[in-house]
Amino acid sequence: MEPIMAIVVGLLYAAAIYMMLRRSIVKLVIGLMLLSNAANLLIFTSAGMSRGAPPLIPLGSALPDGPVADPLPQALILTAIVIAFGVLAFAVVLIHRAYNIIRTDNLDQMKDTDT
Template sequence: MENLFAFVIGGLYATALFMMLRRSIVKLVIGLMILSNAANLLILTGGGLVRGAPPLIPDGMELATAAMADPLPQALILTAIVISFGVLAFAVVLIHRAYEVIGADDMNEMKSTDL
């Protein structure tokens, strides 16, 4: 299962880099969004994929006797999702304002426009 996730993560990173190298600022933000999803999937895979094993230790025991899911990567991903949503919302507002002022979403036209 980890091999499948490795190929999916690699594909997401490649797609994100391709989108971020385009001249359109909208495609740049879409690439940034895909990149954050790939990073979240990488953290989840790095934490270990254990199916049907909650991260609970019974009362009176100090160590888990069987395989269990690690809750730390899940908490990190939840925090990263909230932060990436805030960054995405800010970027969308910034793109909308830049398009209103300049009238284009091409990076080269934005750079050469005198305000």
């Protein structure tokens, strides 16, 4: 399973960077979305994947029976998804406002503040 996930993660990163390098500001935001998803999947994969071993402790005992999946990466990913959602919501509003004010979606024409 890991090799497939590794390829998927790699493809997501590649697609994200490709989109971010386009001129359109909308594609830039799509690139950022893909990037955060790629990072989340990377955490999921690199922390180790295991099937059918939920981290549940049976009633009456203090320790789980045998090895279980690590619940922490999922908690991390959940947090990261929520953060990425908030930040990307801001980014979408920002590009909408930016488009209304600058009247272009071409990043090459947003060079006034560059040096």
